[in-house]
Amino acid sequence: MDELMAARSLTTRPVVTLGGDAVAHVKDTVCDAAAGRITGFTLTGRGLLSGALKEALPWEAVYALGHDAVMIRDRRGLVNAAAMTAHRQNLRSRLLGARVVTGAGAEIGTVLDVVVEGGTGGRIVGFRVAASRRFVPGPARHRRRVYVPRGETLTVAGRALVLPEDAVRHVADDLPGFTALVGGVPGRWRGSLP
Numbered sequence: 001m002d003e004l005m006a007a008r009s010l011t012t013r014p015v016v017t018l019g020g021d022a023v024a025h026v027k028d029t030v031c032d033a034a035a036g037r038i039t040g041f042t043l044t045g046r047g048l049l050s051g052a053l054k055e056a057l058p059w060e061a062v063y064a065l066g067h068d069a070v071m072i073r074d075r076r077g078l079v080n081a082a083a084m085t086a087h088r089q090n091l092r093s094r095l096l097g098a099r100v101v102t103g104a105g106a107e108i109g110t111v112l113d114v115v116v117e118g119g120t121g122g123r124i125v126g127f128r129v130a131a132s133r134r135f136v137p138g139p140a141r142h143r144r145r146v147y148v149p150r151g152e153t154l155t156v157a158g159r160a161l162v163l164p165e166d167a168v169r170h171v172a173d174d175l176p177g178f179t180a181l182v183g184g185v186p187g188r189w190r191g192s193l194p
Contacts, residue, residue: 100161127147146172
């Protein structure tokens, strides 16, 4: 499995060609939550006062999503931003703040971030969630933040994500623990919930 990263951390990540030319910066991640994958990125210019570009980067034009940059072959892969985002929702408007529930109706919490797989995959593998008090007990003022796998199936119902019951049996407290959890590697994670 490639490196896992928070989708919000991709904002301002440089978009660079394989030839080393800096093209733009990521403005926002566009995803298809139901399909469980990134579909592309909206872009901003490279300068301090640069605004949004009229071009966007579809996932098909991404050579690799890395820790330090989004790599593309060349500028020819960029498309019209309006066309790419017409039927897709950007991360902020659709997923962040969405309620997370199980198929049985148990409330898990609220999405704070989306965890994606780097490299060439672009898969959504889980969510960072502000857990509800019933899901992870604790003081209300110190709402727990946990990482929850997305499971095999994911249903999007309005502004709610419905995860399968087996997806929420294990949670992790941090991204390295979550990486170990979903990668099947022994690591630092909370384990099973009651």
